[in-house]
Every structure is written in C-alpha cells, then in structure tokens.
Amino acid sequence: MKRLHIQGIGVSEGIRIAKAYIYKSSREACSDSSPDEELIPNTPAAIDAELIKLREAKARCAEQLEELTEKAKEAVGEEQAGILAGQRKLLDDPAFYPKMEARVREKLEPAPRAVAEMVSQVASMLESMNNDYMKERAADIRDIGSRLLACLSPGETHGLTGITEQVILVADDLAPSDTVQLDPALVIGFITRTGGATSHTAILARSLGIAAIVGAGDGVDGIEDGDTLVLDGTAGLCIARPHEAEAEQYRLRMQQDLERRQSLEEYAARPAMTADGARVEL
Structure with missing residues (x-):
C-alpha cells in the first residue's frame, strides 16, 4: 500500500515510530x-x-x-x-x-x-x-x-487491555479516562480523528509524555492495524507506511530528541533560580 501523509494538531511533542493499533471506543x-x-x-x-x-x-x-x-x-x-x-x-x-x-x-x-x-x-x-x-x-x-x-453492560471487555508491545494508538477519539490508563511504556503515541489542543485528553497526554496528534479528520481512515507509523507530535504530522529512508531519518531524529530529554532531566529537581540567586516559582 502507498505511503500516507496525515496532518493534524500536534498537542504533545515528540517523534515516535511504531506499529498502528486501531482502537474502537x-x-x-x-x-x-x-x-x-x-x-x-x-x-x-x-x-x-x-x-x-x-x-x-x-x-x-x-x-x-x-x-x-x-x-x-x-x-x-x-x-x-x-x-x-x-x-x-x-x-x-x-x-x-x-x-x-x-x-x-x-x-x-x-x-x-x-x-x-x-x-x-x-x-x-x-x-x-x-x-x-x-x-x-x-x-x-x-x-x-x-x-x-x-x-x-458489565460483560463487555475494554479494547486497551490487549496491548503487549509498543504501539501508536489510532482512534476516533480518546476520552480522558482512557488516556490516563495508557501505559507510556507501551502506548508511545496516539492520533485521533477529533479533538482539540485544549482538550483534557491533550493535557493528559502531555503530562504522561505520550506524543499525540488530534483533529486529524478522515485521514485516520487510511491507516490499517499493524501499519508502520511515524508520529511527529510537535509538527502534528503522521506518516503511515513511510519509505525506509524516511523512517531511518525519523529514527535518528527520535534518538536525538530522546538524548535531549535525558540531558534535561538532571535539571528537573533543581530549584528554579537565577544566576544572582533570585528564586523563581514555576
């Protein structure tokens, strides 16, 4: 199948590459x-x-x-x-x-x-x-x-329980109660048909560190379960079935982004203070 370029609203930054997992809410x-x-x-x-x-x-x-x-x-x-x-x-x-x-x-x-x-x-x-x-x-x-x-109807099963490997979730929408249950070690990103930048789902995705695109519209219809996806949550871009050279380029950028984040973690616990000793509340 052909490469597919999908533009949405980037609401949680980061580049992720993984298989698509179609979630039916x-x-x-x-x-x-x-x-x-x-x-x-x-x-x-x-x-x-x-x-x-x-x-x-x-x-x-x-x-x-x-x-x-x-x-x-x-x-x-x-x-x-x-x-x-x-x-x-x-x-x-x-x-x-x-x-x-x-x-x-x-x-x-x-x-x-x-x-x-x-x-x-x-x-x-x-x-x-x-x-x-x-x-x-x-x-x-x-x-x-x-x-x-x-x-x-308590006999129904939840569609998020069968995830056992790293995936990028593809859904019409994700509810806040769905999003907060996502394991960031397995669901490393998601793209949804609907949603906006100020939605609770977007806020939770940022808090969990899950790269996310919302409001992608009918473009998500072209994604099939198991497709390789490149997700750029900063640019709001998702590429389904990328060319190998293109995927390799994004893998390099993903590694660079990971290294940048790791380098910043050492500052997370430090007090917010200017060079002359003034404390700033964040």
Whole structure:
C-alpha cells in the first residue's frame, strides 16, 4: 500500500515510530438510543427495575472514577487528576444524572436510552456554543456517558487491555479516562480523528509524555492495524507506511530528541533560580 501523509494538531511533542493499533471506543454506544421496543418499561415493576439498574450502574461508575482519580494522582499529579474528579462530581450534579432517572419514570425509557439521550442533549448543547473550550468539554460528558453505558453492560471487555508491545494508538477519539490508563511504556503515541489542543485528553497526554496528534479528520481512515507509523507530535504530522529512508531519518531524529530529554532531566529537581540567586516559582 502507498505511503500516507496525515496532518493534524500536534498537542504533545515528540517523534515516535511504531506499529498502528486501531482502537474502537465504546463511545459510539452513547448515540444508540433505539433499544428494542419490548424493553420499554411500561409497568411500575418494570420502571423500578430500570431505575435499580441505573442506580447500580451509577454506583459502579462512581467507584471506577474514584479508582482512576487515585491512579491519575500517581501518574500525572493531583492537578491533572482533577479532570477525573470533576467527572465524578458530575454524577451528583442535579442537572445531569437525576434527569436520567426522570426520563425512565416520565418517558418510560429503558436505562441505556435515558443515559444516551441525556448525554447527547448536554453534549450537543456544549458543542453548539461559540467557545472552543466549552465545545471540547462535550468530550468529557460523552466519556462519562460511555462509562455509564458500559456499567449497564458489565460483560463487555475494554479494547486497551490487549496491548503487549509498543504501539501508536489510532482512534476516533480518546476520552480522558482512557488516556490516563495508557501505559507510556507501551502506548508511545496516539492520533485521533477529533479533538482539540485544549482538550483534557491533550493535557493528559502531555503530562504522561505520550506524543499525540488530534483533529486529524478522515485521514485516520487510511491507516490499517499493524501499519508502520511515524508520529511527529510537535509538527502534528503522521506518516503511515513511510519509505525506509524516511523512517531511518525519523529514527535518528527520535534518538536525538530522546538524548535531549535525558540531558534535561538532571535539571528537573533543581530549584528554579537565577544566576544572582533570585528564586523563581514555576
């Protein structure tokens, strides 16, 4: 197959070369609001059963987010872990989760449909705003909706657990709760169809030291699982199936970048101080 040149938004610097790993997120389930008609709760007992399922899913979701928050504190620090802590708080927001229960009671919607419809409604509202920061918060809403739906179907497996070698992840999008679980020793970079420079996913990628490109659009469709990828997170450039000479050139640049980073590490623990002894807070 031919070499493919993909341009996106570089959000976490670094050059990486590895095989592509196509990741299919479960987030698409949030848009599936058409459960079978026989699942519609049309009796008091059936409504109560759906509410119990929804509350149990919320409890599981809250527990998972609390565990992920603690993991994030160790991986990227307390400040960035606040991204997931914020999702946990959202579950208790009176303008969010309680309206899902209301849809079950008043609209006779099954729990998955109630979640999907509420998530779609809130995310669409954010995406319609004339503010890039607020638009990108829609991804956080869809993330928590995806987790709630997964908790309603606990038998599903997670698509990130099968990674056993260094890869570059290729996805439509990565949720913050996905990103914080990435092992930088294995997932050394990622490229996504959507996303922006101020997204929580971009922030976490920088904290983890994972080279990343977002907003690459339909260009990701040309990447196949196992393709060799060159990822330049600084330039926002991804090359699929590069020529050997080109790949070798990027390997040299990658090694130079690694050596530069290692040389800077010795300064990381030193106090920020000018030559004349003035301390600077960073």
